[in-house]
Amino acid sequence: MTLKNYLILMSTMTVICLGVFVSVLLIIDPFSTNYIGFILFYISLFLALSGVFSLLGFFARFILFRQALVFRLVADAFRQAILLSLTLCAALFLLSRDLFNWLNFILLLGVAVILEYILLSGNRPRRYRTPVIDEN
Numbered sequence: 001m002t003l004k005n006y007l008i009l010m011s012t013m014t015v016i017c018l019g020v021f022v023s024v025l026l027i028i029d030p031f032s033t034n035y036i037g038f039i040l041f042y043i044s045l046f047l048a049l050s051g052v053f054s055l056l057g058f059f060a061r062f063i064l065f066r067q068a069l070v071f072r073l074v075a076d077a078f079r080q081a082i083l084l085s086l087t088l089c090a091a092l093f094l095l096s097r098d099l100f101n102w103l104n105f106i107l108l109l110g111v112a113v114i115l116e117y118i119l120l121s122g123n124r125p126r127r128y129r130t131p132v133i134d135e136n
Contacts (some may be wrong), residue, residue, distance in 0.1 A: 003070050007055075014051030021048040053081035079119060087112045089101045 001009075021044040028037040058075030065073065085109050094100040
């Protein structure tokens, strides 16, 4: 997939997810809905935030790091958008249950940072030693 196709597809899906999120906000009454309404709210919010953060992260990286490979910029932006969206949705869920405080937020950020570190350390290119061939 080319970069142009990716940006068109990602922008289109982000606009659709934002539309779904707005329609969920307008249609579902939070005071009279069951758990399905809340699940739709959090899933649509997560997908909309992931798309927006992914596109913003890619464009910021593209402007700042012009020499980097584009597919690495896309992968990094998408991974970090997923983590940031998940963190924000978890914080909003805790806030809706009156469980949110600064300690929980610091713990959420700590888990996100540790997960990012684990994902980054797993993506290191493996360097194999090339065998030395003696031509004597």
